[in-house]
Amino acid sequence: MLTQTAFSSSKPKRRSYDVVIVGGAIMGASVAWYLSNNADFNGSVLVVEKDPTYQFTSTMTTTSCIRQQFSTELNVRISQYAAEVINNFREHMGGDKRVPDLSIQNFGYMYLADNQGFADVLRKNQQVQLAAGAHTQLLTAAEIKQQYPFYQLDDIVLGSINLVNEGYFDSTAVFDWWRRKSCEQGVEYVANQVVAINCNKAGNRVATITLDSGEVIACGQLVNATGPRADVTAKMAGIALPVEPRKRYSWVFTAEQPLDQALPLTIDPAGVHVRESGHGTYQAGGHALIDPAADYDDFTMDNTLWEEHIWPVLAKRIPQFEAIRVTSEWTGHYAYNVLDHNAILGPHTEVENFIFLNGFSGHGLQQAPAMGRGIAEWIVYGEYRSMDLSAFGYGRIVDNLPLVENAII
Ligand SMILES: Cc1cc2nc3c(=O)[nH]c(=O)nc-3n(C[C@H](O)[C@H](O)[C@H](O)COP(=O)(O)OP(=O)(O)OC[C@H]3O[C@@H](n4cnc5c(N)ncnc54)[C@H](O)[C@@H]3O)c2cc1C
Structure with missing residues (x-):
């Protein structure tokens, strides 16, 4: 449950x-927390959030899982750090006894x-993951069947799974405690909307913002966490910025x-995913086959998608899912980086105090600890100290040099 204590005012x-910090969901909250917790930082921080209910944010419409199975070493390392934070959450929050102990449900x-081309991608990704210390195993269809007899696998040539630091975690608790503790440490959250960003005459610095x-x-510095x-x-x-909203159901x-x-x-190779959700419930996700940029305020469901695509795929893969009943459904938006599906992070190349924290598609919750820590370090020290995140810089957008992450769900 999210507490509303963070917002004392709109002024x-x-x-x-x-x-x-513009945007006070998980990314904004992460930077705010790492800044307020940095002994070398004693500056003032304002978080401006236009919707304190967070109803339509990516953060609150999520699947809330973490994985180590990425295609680049950096993204594996980012998730390793997230696992460290989650598995030691109370300690991470200074040993505060009000903070719950969290863990990862490692399913x-x-x-x-279902084809050799994708099997080769999984093999290649496994090498990257093993080299970074992950525990990914490749399984033949027969081996999968032995361990997970409920799957129908006639079309499957290879599977890839990792059972360490991979599964569900309580991202709402992480988000909530980052907000609560950073407010207690002096960060100010206001319920308001940034409607204009005003640069100096030279055009190389943000000078002011205008609120609704x-x-x-x-x-001094502006962080885009929207x-x-x-x-x-x-x-x-x-x-x-080549980031656009994409609907995910x-x-x-x-x-x-x-x-x-x-x-x-x-x-599933048919573009559907499904997971354990506890107490005999399951959570499935997917998107329409044609996947254009969505309108920012369009959160309508696609009622035919479940009947015509998602459910048939589920029932084919797991025959026990032929008789199921939907108990709730919703639409969320990915912040989708159309260049390379990876984060865009750090200062703009010309407007030097405009800092990006953007483009996290379907993996931003697990990236929030490393990204928030990185941006806080950049603000305080002018460099990334704990982990070099400079590969995510805006320069690659300008130069059109993609840093592709191909393990996107
Ligand atoms: C369906 C779905 C499933 C996902 N599953 C996972 C998963 O399993 N694991 C994982 O790691 N990630 C997952 N993600 C991705 C993850 O949820 C996002 O990457 C992450 O929440 C992004 O957080 P954010 O703070 O950048 O964006 P948001 O949560 O969208 O927050 C942006 C905030 O900015 C505010 N804002 C916008 N404009 C303004 C303005 N002008 N002024 C003030 N405030 C403004 C908004 O109101 C909002 O609160 C999923 C996402 C979706 C949609």
Whole structure:
């Protein structure tokens, strides 16, 4: 459950802040927490969040899982750090006894390949993951069947699964405690909307922001943590950003004959994924075959998608899912980086105090600890110290040099 204690007002207490974070969901909360917890930082931080209910954010419409199965070493390392934070959450939050102990429900992600081309991708990814210290195993269809007899695998040539630090975690608790503790440590959250970003005459620095309520606030650094609206925010400063909202649908269902063992987060080659959701419930996700940029405010369901695509795929892969009942459904937006499906992080190449924290598609929750820590370090020290995240810089967008992450769900 999310607490509302963070928002005391819609009106900032000051006219000027060292750091203004636009967007107060998981990414904004992460930077705010790491800044407020850094002994070398004693500046002022304002977080501006337009919707304190967070109803339509990526953060609150998520599947809430973590995996180590990425195709680049850096993304594996980022998830390793997330696992460290989750598995030691109370300690991470300074040993505060109010903070819950968290853990990862390690049912693993099961990638299924139905052709040699994708099997080769899984083999290649496994090498990257093993080299980075992950525990990915490749399984033949017979081996999968032996361990997970409920799957129908006639078309499957290879599977890939990792059972260490891979599965569900309580991302809402992480988000909530980052917000609560950073407020206790002096960060100010206001319920308001940034409607304009005003640069200096030379055009190389953000000078002020304008709020929906009319206040103009000066800022030393501006962090764009506005998720699927990241390009709208960038545009306010005259910056182009190749991030767009893409609709992703989720369904929770019960099965007439529940499985008698935990269901890995299964990525079916037909473009559907499904996972264990506890107490005989399951959560499936997917998107329409044609997947254009969505309108920022369009969260309508596609009612035919479940009947015509998702459910048939589930029932084919897991015959026990022929008789199921949907208990809830919703639509969320990925912040989708159309260049290379990877994060865009750090300062703009020309507007030097405009800092990106954008483009996380379907893996931003697990990236929030490393990304928030990295941006906080960049603000305090002018460099990434704990992990070099410079590969995600905006320069590659300008130079059109993709840093492709191919393990996107
Ligand atoms: C269906 C789905 C499943 C997912 N599953 C997973 C998963 O299993 N694991 C994982 O790691 N990740 C997952 N993700 C991705 C993850 O949820 C996101 O990457 C992450 O939540 C992004 O957080 P954010 O803070 O950048 O964006 P958001 O959560 O969208 O937050 C952006 C915030 O900015 C605010 N804002 C926007 N414009 C303004 C403005 N002008 N002024 C003030 N405030 C503004 C918004 O109101 C919002 O609160 C999933 C995403 C979706 C949609």
